[in-house]
Amino acid sequence: MTEGTAETGAEPPLAEKPRLKEYDGEGITVTFEPRRCLHAAECVHGLPEVFDLSRRPWVLPDGATPERVAEVIRRCPSGALQYRPAPGGAAEAPDVPTTVRRSPSGRLVVRGDLLVAGGAGVRRETRVELCGCGASGNQPYCDHSGPCAQPDEDADDVAEERR
Template identity: 75%
Template sequence: MTEGEGATEERPRLKEYEGEGITVTFEPRRCLHAAECVRGLPEVFDTARRPWVLPDAADPDRVAEVVRRCPSGALQYHHRPEDAVAEQPDSPTTVRRTPAGQLVVRGDLLVTGAHGDRHETRAMLCGCGASGNQPYCDHSGPCAEPDDDDVPEER
C-alpha cells in the first residue's frame, strides 16, 4: 500500500521544537509516558510548561542522548544545520518483548503502518493487537497493566 491508499486515519501529528544546535520532534500518539525525558533532563523536558520542550536549555549532545532513551520513538531529533547527521540506529538491531507483550525494537527499521513506510530507529510495537495506533503500542490492550509502565534499560 502506498501513502494515501486505503488510509482512513489522519496523518500522524508531529510537533517540532527548534533549537540552535538541535531540533526535537514529538509525536504525541506514540508517547507511552515512560518519562525518560523528564527524568533525564527536566530543564529541557517539563510537561507543566508550554512549550514543554526547550532544546536550547542543555547541550545538544546531552539532549540527543536523553531523546535516544525514549523507548517508543515518540521523541526524535536532528542536529543543525539541516544536512547534519540525524540519530544513528543501534547496531545490531534488537527486539525485546516486555512482560505485557509489547515489542521494543531498536535499530535500522522500516515500519509499515496506515500511512505507509516510515524509517525509524526506535519503536514500541503492539504485541496484543488491541492498539488503535497500529503497528505502534498505545496501551489500549493488556499492555496497559500498571506494573509495565517502566521499560527496563536496554542491555
C-alpha cells in the same frame, strides 16, 4: 510479490509524515509525536531543564547542549521523541545489531534500522514499541489501548541498562 518487496530489492515508499510538534533550538530541533508517547518519562527524568510538563512549551531544546538533548531523546523507547541536528550535527544512528525484546506486558521493543509498515504506509524508524496484543488503534504501534500497555515491572531496569 509487489513493488517494494524482497523480490524487487527496492524499498517500499515511505509513509506521509505523521503529525508532529516541533521545538526548534539553535543546535537541535526536537520533534514529538503525541500518539506514540507511552509515558516512559525518560525525557522528564533525564533532562528536566529541557522537558518539563508543567510549562508551555514543555520542550526547550536550548536548555542543555544539543549532544545531551540527543542522548536523552535516544532513551525514549517508543520513538515519540526524535531530533534533527543543526547542519553538520550528528543524526541518530540506529542500533547495530537490531534488537527485538518482548516486555513482560507483551509490547515489542525494537531498536535498529527499521522500516515499519502501518496504516499510513512504511516509515523509517530507529526506536519503536509495537503493540503485542492487537488492541492498539495506532497499529502497529502500542497506544495503551489493551493489556500490552500495562506498566512493565522491569522498565526501570531496562532504562538503567540503556544509560
